[in-house]
Amino acid sequence: MSAPSTGSPSGSDTRLAARPTIPGGDPFGTHRSVAPAGSLPQPAQRLDNDFSRLFAGELLLAVETLNIDAASFRQMEEGEGETDDQVIVGRVLGTIANRGKQHNPVTGSGGMLLGRVLQVEASHPDAATLRPGDRVASLVSLSLTPLRVDSVTAVRRPSAQMDVTGEAVLFASGAYARMPADMPERLALAVLDVAGAAPQVARLVKPNDRVLVLGGGGKSGILCAAEARRRGGPGAKVIAIESHAPYADDLRALGICDAVVTADARDPVAVRAATLAATGGVEVDVSFSCVNVPDAELAAILPVRDRGVAYFFAMSTSFTKAALGAEGVGKDVDLFVGNGYARGHADHTLAMMREMPAIRALFEKRYG
Amino acid sequence: MSAPSTGSPSGSDTRLAARPTIPGGDPFGTHRSVAPAGSLPQPAQRLDNDFSRLFAGELLLAVETLNIDAASFRQMEEGEGETDDQVIVGRVLGTIANRGKQHNPVTGSGGMLLGRVLQVEASHPDAATLRPGDRVASLVSLSLTPLRVDSVTAVRRPSAQMDVTGEAVLFASGAYARMPADMPERLALAVLDVAGAAPQVARLVKPNDRVLVLGGGGKSGILCAAEARRRGGPGAKVIAIESHAPYADDLRALGICDAVVTADARDPVAVRAATLAATGGVEVDVSFSCVNVPDAELAAILPVRDRGVAYFFAMSTSFTKAALGAEGVGKDVDLFVGNGYARGHADHTLAMMREMPAIRALFEKRYG
Numbered sequence: 125m126s127a128p129s130t131g132s133p134s135g136s137d138t139r140l141a142a143r144p145t146i147p148g149g150d151p152f153g154t155h156r157s158v159a160p161a162g163s164l165p166q167p168a169q170r171l172d173n174d175f176s177r178l179f180a181g182e183l184l185l186a187v188e189t190l191n192i193d194a195a196s197f198r199q200m201e202e203g204e205g206e207t208d209d210q211v212i213v214g215r216v217l218g219t220i221a222n223r224g225k226q227h228n229p230v231t232g233s234g235g236m237l238l239g240r241v242l243q244v245e246a247s248h249p250d251a252a253t254l255r256p257g258d259r260v261a262s263l264v265s266l267s268l269t270p271l272r273v274d275s276v277t278a279v280r281r282p283s284a285q286m287d288v289t290g291e292a293v294l295f296a297s298g299a300y301a302r303m304p305a306d307m308p309e310r311l312a313l314a315v316l317d318v319a320g321a322a323p324q325v326a327r328l329v330k331p332n333d334r335v336l337v338l339g340g341g342g343k344s345g346i347l348c349a350a351e352a353r354r355r356g357g358p359g360a361k362v363i364a365i366e367s368h369a370p371y372a373d374d375l376r377a378l379g380i381c382d383a384v385v386t387a388d389a390r391d392p393v394a395v396r397a398a399t400l401a402a403t404g405g406v407e408v409d410v411s412f413s414c415v416n417v418p419d420a421e422l423a424a425i426l427p428v429r430d431r432g433v434a435y436f437f438a439m440s441t442s443f444t445k446a447a448l449g450a451e452g453v454g455k456d457v458d459l460f461v462g463n464g465y466a467r468g469h470a471d472h473t474l475a476m477m478r479e480m481p482a483i484r485a486l487f488e489k490r491y492g
Numbered sequence: 493m494s495a496p497s498t499g500s501p502s503g504s505d506t507r508l509a510a511r512p513t514i515p516g517g518d519p520f521g522t523h524r525s526v527a528p529a530g531s532l533p534q535p536a537q538r539l540d541n542d543f544s545r546l547f548a549g550e551l552l553l554a555v556e557t558l559n560i561d562a563a564s565f566r567q568m569e570e571g572e573g574e575t576d577d578q579v580i581v582g583r584v585l586g587t588i589a590n591r592g593k594q595h596n597p598v599t600g601s602g603g604m605l606l607g608r609v610l611q612v613e614a615s616h617p618d619a620a621t622l623r624p625g626d627r628v629a630s631l632v633s634l635s636l637t638p639l640r641v642d643s644v645t646a647v648r649r650p651s652a653q654m655d656v657t658g659e660a661v662l663f664a665s666g667a668y669a670r671m672p673a674d675m676p677e678r679l680a681l682a683v684l685d686v687a688g689a690a691p692q693v694a695r696l697v698k699p700n701d702r703v704l705v706l707g708g709g710g711k712s713g714i715l716c717a718a719e720a721r722r723r724g725g726p727g728a729k730v731i732a733i734e735s736h737a738p739y740a741d742d743l744r745a746l747g748i749c750d751a752v753v754t755a756d757a758r759d760p761v762a763v764r765a766a767t768l769a770a771t772g773g774v775e776v777d778v779s780f781s782c783v784n785v786p787d788a789e790l791a792a793i794l795p796v797r798d799r800g801v802a803y804f805f806a807m808s809t810s811f812t813k814a815a816l817g818a819e820g821v822g823k824d825v826d827l828f829v830g831n832g833y834a835r836g837h838a839d840h841t842l843a844m845m846r847e848m849p850a851i852r853a854l855f856e857k858r859y860g
Contacts, residue, residue: 152761152794152820152821154761162761164760164761164790164794164817164820164821165820166790166813166816166817166820167787167789167790167813167817231812232810232811232812232813232816233812233816234816263819264819264820264822265816265819265820267812267816267820268816268820297821297822298820298822299819299822320819392532393520393522393530393532419535421535422532422534422535426520426532430835436811436829439811439812439815441811442600442811443804443807443809443810443811443814443829444599444600444601444635444807445534445535445600446811446829447807447829447830447831447832448534448600448601448602448633448635448636448832449532449534449535450829450831450832450833451631451632451633451667451688451831451832451833452520452532452533452534452632452633452635452636452666453520453532453665454632454665454666454667454833455831455833456831456833456834456835457831458828458831459828459829459830459831460826460827460828460829461804461811461814461815461818461827461828461829462815462827463815463818463819463823463824463825463826463827464815464816464818464819465818465819465822465823465824466824467798467824
């Protein structure tokens with residue numbers, strides 16, 4: 125599937141259409157922010173997505189697939205009853221027309237993309253090793269990635285992916301991963317989208333910990349539960365909450381959790397009761413929220429012990445609801461905003477696919 | 493100023509008007525949530541503020557002063573040009589009429605209150621020691637505190653306080669503090685409002701750390717800077733960013749910072765440059781965001797070293813902007829949602845007023 129890095133017709137086309145570099149360009153991409161001008165590209169209202177010229181340090185990609193953030197995709201599916209694919213396509217194209225990036229104005233989130241290298245500006249840090257045609261996935265959010273989409277050729281709702289033709293730019297500071305040769309690209313893309321999750325679990329979970337995973341049957345939830353089991357060892361208690369019954373069944377079949385409870389993460393009182401029932405009445409050391417619905421903050425806080433940790437990967441998390449919710453119930457716990465970036469996170473998460481064949485098989489079935 | 497706990501006319505009135513206890517009532521206050529019914533009171537749209545009867549575990553207070561959260565107060569001041577006090581009063585009363593609590597629908601935040609005990613339901617954990625007339629401040633957010641306001645008698649904008657007559661209920665799990673006898677009540681109320689800040693700084697800052705405080709000249713910012721200096725010791729670097737020139741001057745005069753820079757925390761590139769200039773080019777170990785404006789997330793992230801900490805006390809913080817912003821600039825830092833509650837936080841922060849007379853004098857001038 126990978127385009128060869130030299131000699132292919134598309135590679136030749138690419139080189140014929142080489143874009144000039146114009147002055148300006150910083151590693152963080154402030155030069156592409158149109159409104160407010162000079163701001164960082166993530167908070168910016170609008171980015172410059174004119175790729176007829178490049179700036180210093182930029183990496184130009186031909187985009188093939190957008191992997192939309194789950195909370196964003198769900199939001200776009202809502203509000204109009206039986207939403208068909210064209211409504212979602214229209215929303216994505218409308219956002220890109222307005223903002224120059226796929227930055228959902230409601231959820232604030234983006235996703236990532238799969239593409240191939242078209243051109244590497246000479247001052248990009250990897251200019252010596254990246255070649256036109258190399259297949260890469262972005263590891264920075266679409267919410268800060270200048271993007272132009274010319275057409276949408278497929279929508280895959282179960283995996284929140286869209287196949288497109290278009291172009292995008294990664295800045296010099298923008299993380300990306302080369303697509304691995306030993307697994308299907310759609311699988312790699314699906315897990316790279318949540319590459320930050322398992323490395324953070326590996327840092328926080330200690331042997332014999334009690335761990336709660338909200339939304340444990342989803343993509344990041346399964347990776348969190350698997351990493352919690354690996355780090356916590358056989359003496360750990362790993363408890364998952366999953367509202368979607370088929371996902372709960374999938375997770376049970378993996379055999380990595382001590383309990384998988386079908387409950388709604390928006391009901392913190394029920395989640396706490398279910399968690400305590402599974403632990404024999406003891407609060408958990410750490411919780412991870414991997415849900416894709418709002419109002420699940422307190423379900424991640426209420427079951428945690430004094431001085432424990434509640435870690436929020438869910439992009440639907442409200443800062444004030446988490447902060448004031450913890451205070452309101454008198455819980456002295458450390459509350460973390462999930463950072464999608466951790467050193468080595470792509471390698472860490474791709475390695476899990478090689479080391480955990482049952483999870484790989486499930487993900488290939490779901491997202492492949 | 494404190495009402496005597498026995499024998500006063502108001503105390504007698506209180507007892508004459510004792511409210512009956514009706515069945516129901518849990519420690520977290522779910523019994524007062526009207527919409528959604530049975531939810532926790534912080535995320536609830538509306539609370540039951542009918543205090544003609546009490547539920548198990550409740551503490552009924554006569555409210556004297558509301559201390560509005562800074563981000564909420566600022567939001568209510570905005571949008572209508574020269575906002576006079578009556579506009580703010582109208583907004584507060586409108587919110588309470590709609591929600592049964594002072595839970596700002598835009599910022600999601602609340603504040604806290606000062607009052608005196610009217611009645612303690614027999615199953616409240618402190619029923620044996622609390623007496624009618626005792627003066628207390630709530631340490632849980634107004635965003636989850638059932639509240640009725642009958643009149644507003646004063647608005648003090650510099651301290652974001654309002655004197656009112658009204659009633660409120662604290663639940664069995666709701667933290668509160670007895671007002672100290674050795675300092676003015678307005679001062680105590682002002683610092684208790686941000687009681688969670690300094691204890692978190694004390695946990696995170698180590699000797700000789702480099703520390704950045706955004707909004708360092710405000711109330712929580714000064715407490716954070718002072719605690720950072722105390723924990724970091726003379727070898728630490730404490731750098732503050734403050735956009736309001738008089739506040740920056742106040743902070744400089746305290747002599748606790750190595751540098752106080754007058755800059756806008758919404759400009760992360762400028763904040764990073766100013767920080768590196770103050771440290772001699774080295775990124776900081778930990779940053780604390782105490783601003784009251786949106787779009788300051790990246791200013792707290794961009795100057796922090798790999799594996800450092802960015803701690804967000806600011807209620808104006810956006811979860812997605814923090815999460816995706818860090819990922820977007822490739823910063824592997826731990827991002828914390830500021831938890832307003834920490835064990836012993838009220839005692840910790842009141843003790844700072846006794847141990848740091850220059851800060852006490854400044855706060856008495858500003859907020860007393």
